[in-house]
Amino acid sequence: MGGPAMQAMRSMHRADDKLATTKLTKGMFRRIMLFARGYWRSISIFLVTVIASAAIGVATPVLAGNVVNEITHNDDVSKVLRIAGLIAILALFDGGLSLANRWYSARVGEGLIFELRRKVFGHVQSMPLAFFARTQTGALVSRLNNDVMGAQRAFTTTLSGLVSNAIAVALTLAVMIAQSWQITLISLVILPVFLIPAKMIGRKLATLTKQMFEFNASMNAQMTERFGVGGALLVKLFGRPEKELEDFSGRADQVRAMGVTTAMYGRTFIVALTVVAGLAQAVTYGLGGWFAVSGALSAGTVVTLALLLTRLYGPLTGLSNVRVDVMSALVSFQRVFEVLDLKPIITDADDAKLIPSGPATVEFDDVRFAYPAASEVSLASLEDVAGLEQYDNAEVLKGVTFAVKPGSMVALVGPSGAGKTTTSLLVPRIYDTTSGSVRINGVDVRDAQSQSLKDTIGVVTQDAHMFHESIRANLAYGRSDAADEDLWDALERAQIAEVVRRLPEGLDTVVGERGYRFSGGEKQRLAIARLLLKSPSVVILDEATAHLDSESEAAVQRALNEALAGRTALVIAHRLSTVRDADEIVVLSDGQVAERGTHEELVTAGGLYSELYRTQFAHAAGPSVEPTVG
Numbered sequence: 001m002g003g004p005a006m007q008a009m010r011s012m013h014r015a016d017d018k019l020a021t022t023k024l025t026k027g028m029f030r031r032i033m034l035f036a037r038g039y040w041r042s043i044s045i046f047l048v049t050v051i052a053s054a055a056i057g058v059a060t061p062v063l064a065g066n067v068v069n070e071i072t073h074n075d076d077v078s079k080v081l082r083i084a085g086l087i088a089i090l091a092l093f094d095g096g097l098s099l100a101n102r103w104y105s106a107r108v109g110e111g112l113i114f115e116l117r118r119k120v121f122g123h124v125q126s127m128p129l130a131f132f133a134r135t136q137t138g139a140l141v142s143r144l145n146n147d148v149m150g151a152q153r154a155f156t157t158t159l160s161g162l163v164s165n166a167i168a169v170a171l172t173l174a175v176m177i178a179q180s181w182q183i184t185l186i187s188l189v190i191l192p193v194f195l196i197p198a199k200m201i202g203r204k205l206a207t208l209t210k211q212m213f214e215f216n217a218s219m220n221a222q223m224t225e226r227f228g229v230g231g232a233l234l235v236k237l238f239g240r241p242e243k244e245l246e247d248f249s250g251r252a253d254q255v256r257a258m259g260v261t262t263a264m265y266g267r268t269f270i271v272a273l274t275v276v277a278g279l280a281q282a283v284t285y286g287l288g289g290w291f292a293v294s295g296a297l298s299a300g301t302v303v304t305l306a307l308l309l310t311r312l313y314g315p316l317t318g319l320s321n322v323r324v325d326v327m328s329a330l331v332s333f334q335r336v337f338e339v340l341d342l343k344p345i346i347t348d349a350d351d352a353k354l355i356p357s358g359p360a361t362v363e364f365d366d367v368r369f370a371y372p373a374a375s376e377v378s379l380a381s382l383e384d385v386a387g388l389e390q391y392d393n394a395e396v397l398k399g400v401t402f403a404v405k406p407g408s409m410v411a412l413v414g415p416s417g418a419g420k421t422t423t424s425l426l427v428p429r430i431y432d433t434t435s436g437s438v439r440i441n442g443v444d445v446r447d448a449q450s451q452s453l454k455d456t457i458g459v460v461t462q463d464a465h466m467f468h469e470s471i472r473a474n475l476a477y478g479r480s481d482a483a484d485e486d487l488w489d490a491l492e493r494a495q496i497a498e499v500v501r502r503l504p505e506g507l508d509t510v511v512g513e514r515g516y517r518f519s520g521g522e523k524q525r526l527a528i529a530r531l532l533l534k535s536p537s538v539v540i541l542d543e544a545t546a547h548l549d550s551e552s553e554a555a556v557q558r559a560l561n562e563a564l565a566g567r568t569a570l571v572i573a574h575r576l577s578t579v580r581d582a583d584e585i586v587v588l589s590d591g592q593v594a595e596r597g598t599h600e601e602l603v604t605a606g607g608l609y610s611e612l613y614r615t616q617f618a619h620a621a622g623p624s625v626e627p628t629v630g
Contacts, residue, residue, distance in 0.1 A: 025334060032333055035115075036155060039108050043155060046104035049097045050160045054167040056094045057311055058175055063087050065304030072299050101160070109156040116148045116336055126344040129430050130377040139382045143339050150332025158329045162322055165315035172312050179301050183287055187280045187309055191316065201269050208265065212258040219251040277313045281306045338379060345376055346432055352449040355456045356441045359406030360537040360568045362427060367436035369397040369422060395434070396422050398591040402584075404568050411573035411582035413609060418588040420572045424540050427570065428457045440538065458536030460563070464527030466518075471500060472507040474526065478534035486533060494529035494559040496522060521556050528559040539564055541571045585609065 036043065063083055070080045120143060124131075176184040226235060226244060235244055288302035318325075370393045397419050404410045412420040425431055426438045429445045437444045445453060458478075466474050475487050482490075487507060491497035499522055503509045511517055511526075518526065531539065541560070564571075573579045580599045587595040587602065587609045594608045602609035 025337070028330060028334060031337065032154070032330070036112065039111060039155070042104050042108050046101060046108060046160070047163055049101040049104065050164045051167050053094055053097045053101065054164050055171060056090050056097070057168060058171040058308065060087060060090060061304050061307030061311070062175060063090070064307055065300035067300070068303045069298050069300030105156045105160065109152045112152045112155060113148055116151060117144055120144055120148070120336060120339055123340050127342070128344060128346050128372070128377055129425070130372050134374060134378040135382045143336060147332045147335045150329060151336050154329030154333060158325045161318055161325065165318045165322075168311060168315040169319060172308050176305055176308050179305055180288070180291070180297060183284055183291070183305055186287060187284055190276055190280050190283070191313070193276065197272065201265055201272070205262065205265050205269070208258060208262045212255060212262060215251060215254045215258060219248065219255060222248055222251065273313060273317065277310055280309050280313070284309055342379060345372060346429060348450050349447050353443050353447055354452045355443050355448050358537070360441050360456060361406055362404040362538060362568055362570060363439045364400050364402050364423070365437045365439065367397055367400040367426065367438060368395055368434045369426065369431065370395045370434050371431070396591050399436070400588070400591070400593055402586050402593060402596060404570055405583070406568055407566055408583040409564060409569040409571060409581065411571050411579050411585045412588060413573050413579060413585055413612065414588035414594070415612070419591040420588055421542065423588065424542065424570055424572060427538065427540055428459060429453055456536055457538045457540060458531040458534050459540045460524070460527050460531055460542070462542040464523045466511045466523060466526065468510065468513050470508045470510055471526065474511060475530050475533055478530040482533055490529040490533040493532050493562045494525045495555045496525035496529055496559070524556045525559045528556070528563050531563055537568060539567045539569045541569060
């Protein structure tokens with residue numbers, strides 16, 4: 001009875017009253033059925049094996065009773081052997097059914113997991129940057145793991161348990177009543193003695209399980225943060241490993257204590273189920289034996305009833321919590337669909353256009369922009385808040401108009417918070433304008449095909465991100481079909497080839513988490529090599545030389561000169577050299593264009609740029625220390 005007992009205990013683990021009363025969205029069942037339509041053949045075969053196995057589970061005790069009757073009433077050994085052979089055949093057949101059951105269960109379960117994960121991952125990839133800025137990464141990963149696994153159980157564990165338990169209970173009760181309704185009724189009277197405390201244990205197990213998940217999540221969050229390169233560095237710099245160990249030990253101890261308590265409650269449930277089943281068997285043997293001695297029942301019937309009882313209590317307990325099991329799976333589906341139903345606010349138009357190739361012109365025409373509201377881009381459950389903010393976001397850009405001519409460079413300058421980064425993010429359509437338009441070669445970026453836009457634009461951010469993969473893989477992200485010769489050419493032009501050649505693994509060197517195996521200047525040059533490999537017409541650059549030493553800065557600057565040569569460039573300028581080299585400077589202030597012109601024109605004009613120049617460049621100590629602007 002270990003199988004039914006464990007199944008019943010798993011059901012009790014999920015016996016949360018709140019879960020059973022959770023409100024599902026309209027059309028949930030139909031949507032789940034449609035999602036699983038590609039697996040109905042496998043699901044049907046899977047259910048047939050479940051039903052057949054349940055039937056064999058009832059047939060075997062009946063045959064065992066027949067063996068006893070033949071032994072006690074007849075001298076025909078051949079009949080006993082035939083029945084024993086039939087039991088053996090059924091056992092072999094049940095073993096085959098079990099393998100088939102597991103095969104189809106795995107096919108359906110793993111297939112559904114694959115489809116759900118693929119859909120969620122693909123959908124999340126299409127979400128805007130604001131979604132990732134607001135969402136807790138752990139909560140999002142949980143949707144891809146825990147909730148997808150929970151949804152998968154709807155068609156495997158929950159469905160098979162429901163069908164198997166229902167068939168087992170129906171067949172078992174039918175056979176028992178046919179054998180002796182009196183003993184069956186008396187045996188079932190004991191059931192409430194078990195079910196009532198079992199319900200209480202189930203609620204406690206559900207509470208403990210939920211708390212253990214929370215404690216585990218807290219412990220895992222600490223490990224994730226502290227084991228990252230940035231977190232580990234912070235701990236070492238501030239010298240608090242003992243405090244970190246103390247905090248972690250406290251969380252781990254909570255998990256340990258909760259695990260012990262949960263294990264004892266679980267064992268109590270198993271013991272209670274075993275004891276009640278044993279008491280029921282004792283009643284069956286006692287009352288059935290009395291009936292057998294008086295001639296009302298055969299000895300084989302008593303054995304059949306006793307064996308059937310061992311197969312009755314587990315399924316009955318499982319069925320008593322079937323609503324919770326079903327709701328647990330459906331809620332997991334709902335949480336997955338909740339992510340899939342969050343529509344991306346940036347999509348291709350039906351008649352999306354290709355951006356004309358060749359030298360590019362970038363135009364901003366009366367651009368206004370406010371960041372999207374939380375309800376447009378996020379879910380409260382993914383932010384770990386009760387409800388999303390309802391207030392309207394203020395405008396960040398207020399009528400910005402300027403143009404970048406083919407092959408020229410425009411530098412964006414202004415105080416912090418002026419809107420420089422926001423302006424640059426509108427060109428690759430990381431966000432859409434609230435009003436006005438951003439055009440490349442006359443095509444509004446909102447009307448352009450997304451792939452055409454990606455092919456036209458290359459971006460190097462201030463914090464150049466590298467995946468925890470090889471140099472080759474990180475560079476190939478810019479152009480997947482690049483040969484090694486192309487990679488080395490890009491590295492040469494980015495002034496980083498010699499560094500890579502000195503590495504024992506060369507292009508196959510793993511860069512480490514976020515590229516931490518390389519210095520800031522080396523990461524920047526790798527990012528520039530990736531951009532050069534892509535060879536875009538438009539370059540957007542958040543100039544990242546402000547925090548580098550003079551040698552690294554010089555190398556990065558040479559790489560930047562290569563990257564910008566002959567390309568249309570929009571640069572968020574931090575250094576005087578970049579500002580002076582720009583064909584035009586656009587000075588932003590409070591989301592508006594305050595001034596435009598060359599360095600000499602703007603200094604002479606005596607406006608905001610002149611003030612920024614005086615305050616940030618007046619105290620330059622020398623040529624090797626060049627102050628920043630903007």
